[in-house]
Amino acid sequence: MTGVAESAAPPWFTDLFAHRRWIRRIEPFPHIYARDVFVPEFYGRLAEELARVRGERPEAFGSVAADYGAVGASLAGLRDGPLALFLSREWHDMVARVTGVAATGDVEGAVHHHAPGSPPGSPHNDLNPAWFKGSAPGPGEVRTVDPEVDLATGPRTPEVFARETVRAVAVLFYLGNPDWRPGDGGETALYSHLGTNPVPAVTIPPLDNSLVLFECTPRSWHTFVGNNATARNSVVMWLHRPKDDVVRRWGGDSIAQWH
Template identity: 85%
Template sequence: MTGVAESAVPQWFAELFAHRRWIRRVEPFPHIYARDVFVPEFYRRLAEELARVRRERPEAFGSVAADYGAVGAQLAGLRDGPLALFLSREWHDLIARVAGVATTGDVEGSVHHHPPGSPRGWPHNDLNPAWFKGPAPGPDQVTTVDPEVDLKSGARSPEVFARETVRAVAVLFYFGNPDWQPGDGGETALFDQLGANPIPALTIPPMDNSLLLFECTPRSWHTFVGGNAAARNSVVMWLHRPKEDVVRRWGGDSIAQWH
């Protein structure tokens, strides 16, 4: 098991967590799962903020990807409330330390909303390139997606400097899904192999105040199960690593290019 080491983080940050024991699993690929991540009061604030943004700022939610059932609101535009935690350096460093991955300080993330009856996704590994504007962030900073640089292609004006990274750690935090029960659908499926009709080796339920995180590798195949009886909400985010680290470890062909 793993968790939040109190000596490694500020007291205000450590006090947000309900416990310090997160489960490390090795099958079907290494990942970490945690229930009751935050103390009830802070979780309540997160859920209320989701409801407020959905109610007052529906224009913040746009299509996540073609043929994908969710809409999403960028975390970078939601920094005026408790969701700002997910863009903090403290959160970044905790996730990187738990995952055991050296990361750059670059963070990409959104609040995803799957309406009831959303279609199933497709298995993918998240080992995708991502471009960020400007120099690498300092040890107490994070860099987020900038509209001047296309995250997927790096397209930008000639005077704008950008760096290419690769997604290193994926995090899904489930919230705003009260009373979820087995059979309601909307889980995250994990696979140990792919084929014409891959069968999930494990499914992660979207239970409130729970978390799934894993290193993005050539074999970290996962997808949204779909068929959800009620709306499914989550924070979906990624930490990043230098491209050369991926090339050195798995080869350049391992990077899943955007289409």
């Protein structure tokens, strides 16, 4: 098990958590799983905010990727409510600490909505490049994706300075799925290896107020199972590390380029 929300964090942050210990699993690759992450009052606020945004701001949700069945609303546009927690430096530093990753303070993320019957995804490891505008954030700052910078390819104009990073930690927090039951589909599958028709080694159910997070490595293979009987909602986000760190550890060819 692993400690979270240590006393060094401010009370407003530590008081949001229902307990202080999450489960650290080794197989099929190192990941951390937790149930009942937040106290009921704060989880209720998160779920209500998701329902409000989906009801009042449907235009905030757009296609996530050509080969991905979800629509998403960027966390950067949802800073006026409780979902802003996921862009706080306190959350960033806690996730970096429990995974042992020296992250840069650069964060991307969104609320994802899979409609019932969404197609399954393809296994991937999330070890992708990501560009952020300006110099590295300071110790108390968080930098999100800037419109002047394409996340996958860098500055949109020559006069804009941006840094290339690589996704370092993936976080999936499940919320707004009260009707989900075993057999409904829509889990997150984790794989020990790939090949023809790979079989998941572990499936993570999209239970409300639960999460899974893991370091992005060449073998952190995962995907959305799909064929969900009910809608599946989640917060999906990434912390980042300098590209040089990845090159030194696994080589430049390990970085999964965007297509």
